[in-house]
Amino acid sequence: MGKTVLITGASTGIGRxxxxxxxxxxxxxxxxxxxxxxxxPAFAxxxxxxxxxLDVTDSHSVDWAVKTALERFDAVDAVLNNAGYAQLGAVEEITPDQVRDQFETNVVGVVRVIRAVLPHMRRRGSGHIINVxxxxxxxxxxxxxxxxxxxxxxxxxxxxxxxxLAHLGIDVTLVEPAGYDTHFSSNSHEPANPTDAYAPAYDAMRAFSARSVKGNLTPSIVAIADITCSAEPPLHLAVNSFGLTMVRERFATLMGEYARWEHVTARTD
Incomplete structure (x- = not known):
């Protein structure tokens, strides 16, 4: 019957x-x-x-979607956990409920999908879980x-x-995009308590976005599909060189800071 992939958040952006x-x-x-x-409409x-x-915040919805997928195709070889959104706002502007909702979708929702597919993948001794x-x-x-x-x-x-999962024959990959225009802003949630005090922080974020955001998703989607169920897929896959540069600079800064304060660290041994 061929291989089967289950994709969450498939209506827009990376998922679509x-x-x-x-x-x-x-x-x-x-x-x-x-x-x-x-x-x-092209899906039809x-x-x-x-x-x-499938609503990743509803366990019954997740379980039903995985069950029906298995009934239709007999197997799920790969899962692309893509569903998610961004909660915008400075920390002071965001309520605890908004924080909970963010983690409920972006983290707990992924766990729900993983838990629903793993018994099947364990029985088969194969599978690939890809988290965006x-x-x-x-x-x-x-x-x-x-x-x-x-x-x-x-x-x-x-x-x-x-x-x-390493000993069970199930692969896991974290796909790490940065800087794509994927309806990200339109799907984002605004802070509950905006305040003018953080205008400079918003200006900095707008300047960052102006430097980084691009629209062509195709090369990244091709890369994700290429590594799906490959013999030795990566644990981490950067899908934008701009983002990879960001991370390299961050780790260089982090290690520099650790080094500058290592004389204090040594006293804590």
């Missing part, structure tokens, strides 16, 4: 583009989203694409600290998961 790419390669694609009415013309409802993180998981940005914190949590979740 991934559906088209995998389908063109002959994969069976389970394109999931909260509202199936928002599916790209693809015989190997099955549009299914962000270079923001390494480099936190002004007015995006809560979003970046959720992607940092996803990074550590993915790394630990990979070590847990």
């Amino acid at each position: 583009a991934a559906v088209i790419e995998y389908a063109a390669r002959g994969w069976n694609v389970v394109a999931t989203m909260r509202d199936t009415g928002s599916a790209d 013309g693809l015989d190997n694409v099955f549009v299914n409802q 993180g962000s270079m923001g998981g390494h480099v936190s940005l002004p007015t995006m600290a809560v979003y970046c914190a959720s992607k940092s949590a996803l990074q550590n979740l993915t790394e630990g998961l990979a070590r847990e």
Whole structure:
């Protein structure tokens, strides 16, 4: 029957583009989203694409979507955990409930999907879980600290998961994009308590976006599809050289700071 990939958040951006790419390669694609009415009309013309409802914040929805995918295609060879959004705002502007909602989707939602597919993958002794993180998981940005914190949590979740599954024949990859215009802003949530005090932080973020954002997703989607179920997929995959440069600079700065204060660190031994 061919290989099958289940993609969350498939109505826009990376998820939508991934559906088209995998389908063109002959994969069976389970394109999931909260509202199936928002599916790209082009999906209807693809015989190997099955549009299914899935809300990562609802365990019953996740379990049902995975169950129906297995009934239709017999197997799920790969999962692309793409569903997520960005909570915008300075930390003071965001309520605790908004923080919980951000982590509920970007972290807990990924866990729900993973837990739903793992029993099947364990029985088969194969599978590939791909989580869409962000270079923001390494480099936190002004007015995006809560979003970046959720992607940092996803990074550590993915790394630990990979070590847990290594002996079971199941691969894990964290895809780390940066700087793409993927309806990111329109899908973002505004802070509950905006204040003018953080205008300079917003200006800095706008300047950063002006330098970094580009629109062509195709090379990154091709790269993600290329490594899916490959013999030795990477644990981390940077899909934008701009983001990779950001991370290299961040780690150089971090190690420099550790070195400058190592004389104090040594006293804590």
